[in-house]
Amino acid sequence: MLKINYSAAELRSIPSEKFVLGHSSSQKAARYSDHKIKEIEKKKDWEGFLEKKDFYPLFQSFNWGEVQKKLGFEIERVGIFDKEKLVGVALIVDVIAKRGHYLHVRHGPVFEDFRKSEFKCFVQYLMKRAGERGASFIRISPLFRKESARKDVFREFKFIKSPIHNMDAQICWVLDVTKPEEQLLKEMRKTTRYLIKRGASLGLKVVKAKSRSDLNFFLNLYQKTAKKHRFVPHQGIGEEFEIFKKDNQTELFLAKFKNKVISGALVIYCGDQAIYHHGASDEKFEKLSPSYLLQWTAILEAKRRRKRLYNFWGIAPPSSKNHPWQGLTLFKTGFGGEAREFLPSHDLPLSFLYWKTYTIEHISKLLKGY
DSSP states (O other): OOOOOOOHHHHHTOSOTTOEEEEETTEEEEEETTEEEEEOOOHHHHHHHHTTSSSOOGGGSHHHHHHHHHTTOEEEEEEEEETTEEEEEEEEEEEEETTEEEEEETTOOEESSOOHHHHHHHHHHHHHHHHHHTOSEEEEOOOOBTTSTTHHHHHHTTOEEOSSOSTTOSEEEEEETTSOHHHHHHTSOHHHHHHHHHHHHTTOEEEEOOSHHHHHHHHHHHHHHHHHHTOOOOSOHHHHHHHHHTTTOEEEEEEEETTEEEEEEEEEEETTEEEEEEEEEOGGGGGGOHHHHHHHHHHHHHHHTTOSEEEEEEOOOTTOTTOTTHHHHHHHHTTOOEEEEBOOOEEEEOSTTHHHHHHHHHHHHHHTTO
């Protein structure tokens, strides 16, 4: 039977057996058998590990942690070591919200090669940290492919599926941009190819943002888009742009018609991916279909940067014909490519307070049509 009401004393005593607090290289480390967990401070070490992965986890990037700090969240970057070898990393964000208090590991933990012993070590560490911080649950969403057998690991460690919708691009659409331009155009849907050419012939221009005022134009457009389509706007887009821009890891593409910004796309460059993370359009210019030329320009920039994949981000599940993202999905899939589906996020309840969060998020998901 799943126990979900751990006392503070029980949480503090989780590192039983060989799991003890110690010190390594003057850093605090948690140790379990041959494994230990300690903080990673150097960006080079962190990114060096992540860039070896086949599918780069955006929400585990070093700069994403900097964005969270800028937004006022406490974060922790830890490495999982087998003896002295780094075998896993996790960016942990302490979220204190109206709906609940939890430790969040989005797109993580990330392992070199998944081993149950390392996962167990990390879960025990998270439980201890949650107890120290007073969190009522833990939420993780490692990028495990849906077809993998690792979903059994969640059940074994008493995790349950999160009640939230696909907020971390659990199902995303990716395009191999190593192909020649001519082939990419040929493999698009006919309508998509036509609207790209039509946009250029109508006088649409796509430029890269160069100033804070350009960013403000996009943010204003984004707020209007959120209001129109009744979704909760993401917080911290400005901070995200400014932090990733310092490392040349982002571009904000703006589509203009007669010198007026009518559409925009914020793209993040991490590992071998270009990730279309945020978009906005002015509905008054919908007939011009600016997003098609905008995306094509972003794809060409990804090729110029020698990226392997252009990640269009989240799409609707194939089985959900009435999903709110159906129109967006039709747009994204028109460029060609394939779906990548990962296991959904999972929660580890630590207190009965978790069920308050569960209920709020479940109702919200139903009301939004997800």
